[in-house]
Amino acid sequence: MIFNFGNLEHESVNPMTTNLIFTVPLTQQQRQVATSCSQRYSNSAKAKRIYRQVLALYAVHFYTDCMGITTDVTASGFCHPIEQLLADVAELPIPGLAGLECVLVEPAIANLDLVYNHPKTLTVQTSSEALNNRLGYVAVGFSPTEEEAYLLGFRKTLSSELTTLDNWQSLERLFVVLKNALTPTSLICLRDWFADQFTPDWEPLSAEFMTQDTAQVAAIAFRTPSTQPTIQRAKRLQFSDGHTIALEVGVYPLSDEEIDVRVRLIPPLGAALPSDLSLMILDDMDTVIMQTQARGTSVLRLEFSVEPEEVFKLKLQRNTVSLVETFSF
Template structure:
């Protein structure tokens, strides 16, 4: 018996509607060369779209740059948007060619690259295989990974995305999303600090903020039961965006308007996503506030823990 690896491909008829669309869009281009490029790109994307829909994957042609007339004109683009997964580049290859061309403008922001062989009649196509990543313009077809590997890869991405969405749903119900504060989406209980702090505290508090850029502050009342009495403090969180990915964060504790000092031995802790304490501060007998400052990246999780005597409370945050 011979021990051969079966290399899965797929051949079929290009949908008539796709052929008509490719012909129409091709005729609208400024040069024959650009027209041919648009024709082949549309045929390749349409064929991959039909195949992946048949295999059970959700696609969105309208969200693809290859379906945008302006992007067709400005770029050599043949992407297919897969819902919740990203864009898959569908690069056309003519019969007899041994290399697939991947333009520099599409060598990033793609979940993969499929080589699609288009027949000379423009009526049939064949999925030859795929690359997960590319770093050069011309790639030998003999280096393609099997189409079967593409299906497994997309299935893995789908499962990861499902898990990610489930985690995001869990986070949204138990974590305060700080990025949403800048969209004026504020969780219940968080208020503007002017309603919670005395004027002097607000003035002192403002000196802690980075006034060189936009910031957002919100406060929340936190109560502790101590010796049959309720002691309340104000938790203040201030956000200062440093970049699209990084945010400076100040966490402060203040007394309420009716008090001058914070309770003695009040502990402020910053916990990482695993619950380990990474920063802490503690009041003495005459502290008017305590604060901790740090930076975090978009998507990071952290918690603020307040401890007074044998009672504690935790607020969870997503950056």
């Protein structure tokens, strides 16, 4: 594998002042799985990269498991040949959040003094496909025999496919990012929407989701006439397997004491909702009030009324991955 050192990224990221290195012994079974996945590829360089990516996923999964962080290694898709052929990624999904990209370090590390004293000689390479929609990036190196993996650093973002290890932060930084990501989202007050006060992630529905079906549904009036207009905002969501959807919330005043709320999950133009996608309405005690599942439908819809001070939650569920948004009126 040839590296073009002229294209290496040099960002100001407060590089590591102390190196936290986490060593993970790799089992024979894990190496056998990695071998099985890599043997699907006739290109030796691609096969070698797949082999090491699988081991990197196992290593980061072991580390997060030790730290009490739930990750779903079975959902990473590392042994799906079509996925790996089309996208050179090693993403470890975290239920309810974006995934961690496991980024390979070159060359093999025969002595850890190399990490401590010469991090500029260690190159970290990812792919263009992995530069977006990640919670963060973990740099993973290997011993020459690949019987051990070394977790060497963390980055929250990357803007280039090639970096050197001296531009990475300590692995401890991962927990700061996770803590912020796992902090419950603030309550979304729908009364603010009537005053045209919206958070930046809630926007008018993007054109990529405006199919004929959604346009027709958007024009349908609510149950009771009102002189006040409908207010609709949408949030773009992307799952770790690449599926993108819009979560749209529409509010309509029925009276001073009640509003109608309509929720829709909409796929992009020409796409379908994931068949395992469920939408649930929860009360403030997390009791399920309403629910529906995609099952081949083009758009999921739920409609209900809300009274003042009432709190409700929208929960999107896909297997082990879930997302919750909390609202009040």
